[in-house]
Amino acid sequence: xxxxxxxxxxxxxxxxxxxxxxxxxxxxxxxxxxxxxxxxxxxxxxxxxxxxxxxxxxxxxxxxxxxxxxxxxxxxxxxxxxxxxxxxxxxxxxxxxxxxxxxxxxxxxxxxxxxxxxxxxxxxxx
Numbered sequence: 001x002x003x004x005x006x007x008x009x010x011x012x013x014x015x016x017x018x019x020x021x022x023x024x025x026x027x028x029x030x031x032x033x034x035x036x037x038x039x040x041x042x043x044x045x046x047x048x049x050x051x052x053x054x055x056x057x058x059x060x061x062x063x064x065x066x067x068x069x070x071x072x073x074x075x076x077x078x079x080x081x082x083x084x085x086x087x088x089x090x091x092x093x094x095x096x097x098x099x100x101x102x103x104x105x106x107x108x109x110x111x112x113x114x115x116x117x118x119x120x121x122x123x124x125x126x
Contacts, residue, residue: 006100007071007074007076007095007097007100008069008071008076010029010076010095010097010100010101010102011069011076011078011093011095012066013025013028013029014026014029014102015064015066015078015080017029018061018062018064019061019063019064021061023052023055023056023061026051026052026055027048027052029101029102030048030051030101030102030105031098031099031101031102031103032047032048033046033047033048033103034047034048034051034101034102034103034104034105035103035104035105036051036104036105036107037104037105037106037107038106038107039106039108040108040109040110060084060085062082062083062084062089063082063083063085064080064081064082065080065081065082065083066078066079066080067079067080067081074096074097074098075094075095075096075097076093076094076095076097077092077093077094077095078092078093078095079091079092079093080093082109087111088111088112089109089110089111089112090109090110090111090112091107091108091109091110092107092108092109093105093106093107094106094107
């Protein structure tokens with residue numbers, strides 16, 4: 001099995017453990033010193049203990065529906081929808097790996113919005 005496939009399997013396990021509300025599995029997938037960077041809110045989660053506390057305090061974990069995953073070497077990029085039982089977010093995750101585990105996650109997300117009518121003649125609605 002090549003490294004890229006192994007890294008994608010780690011991300012699939014991560015998605016599964018969040019969807020199944022078994023966040024303790026995250027400890028197997030992230031390095032203890034891993035960073036979670038959320039640029040839109042200006043936050044950096046440093047280390048396993050802070051990650052555990054944040055995920056343990058989540059009012060409601062999302063259901064993650066992966067749409068696409070691209071990978072090369074120690075990098076995996078995943079596009080997904082996050083459903084919090086109300087608000088839904090379109091998300092891009094950038095995962096950086098070290099020795100088969102996640103060393104850094106950067107996440108960008110946005111609520112879906114209606115496209116402006118002025119560009120309708122040039123686009124396909126999906």
